[in-house]
Amino acid sequence: MGPLTAVLLLSGCAGDFGAGIAELPAAQGWQPLPIGGxxxxxxxxxxxMVVCPRENCAQQGFASVLAFSGREADKxxxxxxxxxxRLARLFSKPPSDPARKPAAPKPAAGKADSRPKSxxxxxxxxxxxxxxLLVEIRAREAEAIDTGTKSAATAILHGREGDRLVxxxxxxxEADSARRDAVAAWRGR
Known part of the structure; x- marks a missing residue:
């Protein structure tokens, strides 16, 4: 493929990518996702929507700006x-799917640990x-010690802009990174 063909193909996709987020720039590894279609x-x-993948960033992350209107905004x-x-319970336990088969019980090797894994x-x-809203999920201590600290955080900023919920x-x-990136996304909305 020649350079002209490559440029034409890429320019055809240019409108599909979001505008990016000014405070999370490509120069720091952040890449806009193709959301136009x-x-x-x-x-x-x-x-x-932007993502900072592991190979480009010391602290990988994801940030987005969404807008809801009508009934979706109210819900x-x-x-x-x-x-x-209640939100913590909803985040920690995904909704059940009646079409999904339940897992087969594992044979007990001693007393099973019934504590949540996170x-x-x-x-x-x-x-x-x-x-x-900041949601932090952490692996249970015993497992985190064996495998290194496992955690994830989601930060959500929200507010009304006219009839839309943004x-x-x-x-x-890490929670601090999630909060910082959510603030950057909010400023760039």
Missing amino acids: WVLNDGIEART MELALKADPE TTRVSRFEAEGASG LAIAVSA
Whole structure:
């Protein structure tokens, strides 16, 4: 393929990529995702999404800006305002899928440990005039010691812009990074 062909093909895709997030630039490893052709449910708009993959970043991460309208906005706003303990339970246990077969019970080799394999903590914060939610999931201590600390954090900033509910979401291994990236996404909305 010649250089001209490559340029033409890439220029055809240029409109499919989101605008990126100014405070999470490509120079630091952040890459915009091609969201232009995505078909989402009515009432949900993906404005921009960026990812910083492990090979480019010391702290890999994901950040996005989404907008909800109509019933979708109302449902999302209610979910975000729910009791933090309820949110923690929702994040720590995915909804059941009736079509999915239950796992076969494992044979007991001694007494089984019935404690959860991870802990989930949800807290609220405010930044840039928006309400925020921070969800932290950590592996149980015994397993974390054996394998290194395993954790994930999701930070969500949300607020109304006219009839739309706008969310800035960031995911990272550490809570401080997730919060920082969500604030950057919120500023770039």
